[in-house]
Amino acid sequence: MPEHDLPVPPDPDDAEPSPQDSTGGLPPEMAEALRRMTGGAQLPPELLQHLGEMGLGAIPVAQFESMMGQFRAMFSGPDEGPIAASVVTEVARKSVLADGDGTMSEREQRLAAEAGHVADLWLGQVTELEAPGLAGRAWSRAEWIEGTLAVWRELVSPVADGVTRALGDAVTAQFAETGFDQLPAGLLPPGTNPAAVLGQIGPLLRRAGASMFSMQLGEGLAALAGETLTGTEVSLPLTPEGALVLVPANIAAFAEGLEVDLDEVWLYLAVREAARLRLFEGAPWLGPQLLTAVQDYARGIEIDTAGIESAMAGVDPTNPEALQEQLSDKLFAPKPSAAQQAALARLETWLALIEGWVDVVADRAAAAHLPHAAALAETVRRRRALGGPAEKTFAGLVGLELRPRRLRDAANLFAALEAAGGASLRDAAWGHPDIAPTTADLDDVLGYVERRTAPAQEDELDAALERMLSVADDHAGGADDHAGADGDPARADDQRHADDHRHPGEA
Structure with a gap:
């Protein structure tokens, strides 16, 4: 060829x-x-x-x-700060809808209104603390999330800010240490200034961290919405003023196996909810104290940056759920600071006192009307002992393992006050934060009761002494009307004559 x-x-x-x-x-x-x-x-x-x-x-x-x-x-979207409300709402609503959540019917709204009205009437017979305009409302789980989100944002914003800053710092520190050589060729244009890139991605990382925390918050609130029986069962003033909120789907699940008529369960839980609302209204300083204690604890949280960096180093970018799980386990430092321990002690005491007072007042209001009030009260106590929704939510959202262990002591304290001076003395403990019981008072209930009853006896003695001194002053004043400084009546007359002719400008 x-x-x-x-x-x-x-x-x-x-x-x-x-x-x-x-x-x-x-x-x-x-x-x-x-x-x-x-x-x-x-x-x-x-x-x-x-x-x-x-x-x-x-x-x-x-x-x-x-x-x-x-x-x-x-x-x-717009930068919403450390917590993106739109992300929280979307994640939470999707979660509760997936688990089954429907619109409240007219019957459920009517039952809630009636239960709220009756509960308010019963409480009026056992406490002078009032919350005018209470109206019973039936909320779906999604409505509970939307109705309480504003307070949750206020509570957890300090820790959300710390998490987003730590996450951004961890990522930028990783790039600053290792440079951009680990990135695939061609991803960044030749001659790119690494410092300029870090400056540009910093805000993006903060927004990414905020979005990630917001998703975690949404999932936490969805879990809580699936358990909470009433609007403020977590003992925080979460609901709008005047709204006595009941969550029918969760109440029905709670009532299963109790062998108690569902209407009676509704009424008992409405009594407890109305008692909390009366307390928050009657002691307006209490809500801010609770929020401040939570925020003080959250501000003191130390973010485990080493844990975040290790999570980021082994991250699979195709599995954001795994990243979120890793971060949720590594966010918080294991040991609280002294300031955090003090804030935690205050918070645990406040929550124990709230629920202790609610236990006593609700039992007084319900016992005369509901045949199974004692059994329902015991069921609520067991539910708390196993770890209620508040504990789980705080642990997941702000790294706060909340377990108020002094509920029984608090209930005993208010029962002792009631035995010593009736409902008025029991409720007067909430008159001012300076006279409200403390952790030390839970250790010495009888001592606190004695101090609260002693002022009444001292006031009677002070009043009697004041009357005696007043009578003595009257006698002394009568004698002075007829005598001068040296006791001479003539000099007294001369002095009065001189006073009558004194110039107005003279001393």
């Missing part, structure tokens, strides 16, 4: 790239999804290959696009 008839081998440079080469090993549909994200621009093959090695190709395209949509929404 002539030499010029030999077949010419194809030039490798002229060969068309295979689909596998153009997508860096990613499935074509995933590569196309990435191109849609960039507005049709071709991504560097090195970057595609790196994404494929990270496991991106194993994710369903629909799931990936949904995840990217959430990521874009994270940065496209």
